[in-house]
Amino acid sequence: METTTREFKRCVVVEASGRIDSATAPELQAVFDELTEEGKCNLVFDMGDVDFISSAGLRVLINTQKTCQRLNRGRLVLANVPGPIYEAFDLAGFVALFDFYEGQVEAVGSF
Amino acid sequence: MNPRCFKLLVSMRQEQTRVFPARYESLTAIDQFIVDAAERAGFANCTVYQVQLAVDEACSNIIEHAYGGEDRGIIECTHRIQGGDLTIVLRDYGQPFDPAAVPEPNINADLEERAEGGLGLYLIYQIMDEVTFDFDSQAGNVLTLVKRKEDIC
Numbered sequence: 001m002e003t004t005t006r007e008f009k010r011c012v013v014v015e016a017s018g019r020i021d022s023a024t025a026p027e028l029q030a031v032f033d034e035l036t037e038e039g040k041c042n043l044v045f046d047m048g049d050v051d052f053i054s055s056a057g058l059r060v061l062i063n064t065q066k067t068c069q070r071l072n073r074g075r076l077v078l079a080n081v082p083g084p085i086y087e088a089f090d091l092a093g094f095v096a097l098f099d100f101y102e103g104q105v106e107a108v109g110s111f
Numbered sequence: 112m113n114p115r116c117f118k119l120l121v122s123m124r125q126e127q128t129r130v131f132p133a134r135y136e137s138l139t140a141i142d143q144f145i146v147d148a149a150e151r152a153g154f155a156n157c158t159v160y161q162v163q164l165a166v167d168e169a170c171s172n173i174i175e176h177a178y179g180g181e182d183r184g185i186i187e188c189t190h191r192i193q194g195g196d197l198t199i200v201l202r203d204y205g206q207p208f209d210p211a212a213v214p215e216p217n218i219n220a221d222l223e224e225r226a227e228g229g230l231g232l233y234l235i236y237q238i239m240d241e242v243t244f245d246f247d248s249q250a251g252n253v254l255t256l257v258k259r260k261e262d263i264c
Contacts, residue, residue, distance in 0.1 A: 019142070022171040023135035052142065052160075054167045055230040062225050069222065084160035091161075091237050092230060093218025 003031050010111040011042035013079075013104060017049035020057035028057065032064040032076075041067070041074025044107040048080030058092055065097060075099070079107035128189040133174045133203065134181040141170055141188055145199065148190035152197040152260065162197065162258050165238040168231035169201055169254055177205025177252060187251075195260030202253050207246035 001024035006013045012035055020028055035043060045061065047053070061076065068074045077099040081089070089095050101107035129144055131137040145166045149159040170186055178184050187202040216229045236242055241257035 019139060021135065021138045021167055022174070023138055052163060052167070054164060054171060055234060056171060058230065059227060062222070066222055066225075084157045087157060087161070088164055088234070091234060093216075093220075096219075097222050097225075 001027060003028065005031065005035070007040075008108055008111075011044055011108055012040050013044040013046055013108060015046040015049065017051075019051055020053040020060070022054065022056040025054075025056035025060050029060045029063065032060065032067075036064065036067045039073070042111045043068060043074065043076045044079055044101075044104065044111075045076060046079045046104050046107070047082065047085060048104075050082065050085065053085055053088070055092065058089070058094060062094070062097065077101060077107050077110060079104045125193065126189065126191040128187060131170075131186045131188060132182065133170075133178050133184045133186050133205075135171070135174060137186070138167055138170060141186070142167060144188060145190065148192065148199075149197060149258075152192045152195060152258075154197070154258070154260075158258065161238045162199075165235045165256060165258075166199055166201070168234050169256065172231050173201065173203045173205065173252075173254075176208060177203045179206065197258045197260075199256045199258075200253060201256070202251045204251045207248075207252050210244050 001016055001018040001020055003014055003016045014031060016028065032043070043064065065076045068076050079101045080103060081100055099110065101110065131141055142163055145163055146159060149162045154162065173186055174181055184204050189200040191198045210232065213229050213232050216226055216233050217224070239256045240259045241255065243255040245253040
């Protein structure tokens with residue numbers, strides 16, 4: 001898994017590529033933790049180049065969403081979620097917990 | 112060649128076994144092993160992905176729960192294609208567990224009430240058509256997962 005982080009005026013975009021599994025999920029958690037600890041809680045996670053995400057990765061997203069929404073500080077939204085991954089979100093009952101955007105521009109514009 | 116021998120050879124070729132060290136780094140190689148089989152079985156992309164997910168969850172659980180951490184054993188992985196159905200057998204030599212004792216996650220709960228555990232096992236049951244656990248201290252713990260051909264996601 002590789003990640004890149006880009007800061008916009010009202011939010012931060014995290015792009016990931018590759019596999020998010022039990023081996024790599026801690027790295028993704030660390031990326032999000034660093035941002036939220038700096039008070040950056042309006043987050044876009046662009047999953048366009050993510051090949052695979054397991055429940056270990058889903059837990060990272062839930063944890064981050066909880067951190068962001070506590071104290072009404074912000075929210076984590078998802079962009080470019082590939083079809084099979086969206087299906088997995090649906091199976092896990094995660095669709096109601098996130099806002100999904102077709103593209104990164106729309107996601108950034110939502111803040 | 113005798114047609115019966117040929118048939119036997121073909122059916123043997125449809126089954127493959129590989130042994131992986133039980134560590135999270137192995138998940139990528141296990142995934143590739145499973146993708147090859149699921150594609151060979153002729154599954155649609157979304158079904159291939161779901162099988163990948165179920166096997167990843169199962170192997171992560173073996174490492175985390177059966178072995179209680181990385182590098183404490185092996186995962187023996189077998190796939191078999193029969194009549195278009197894909198069977199995956201995962202064997203480990205860690206601690207047995209009672210699948211019925213794992214609480215099912217509430218997938219309708221609010222964000223704050225979402226619990227940490229149980230999601231992997233829940234996904235395995237959601238995705239696969241047959242899920243069978245056999246625990247044996249000699250022969251190891253065997254998890255058999257079947258995805259049927261006609262079951263298109």
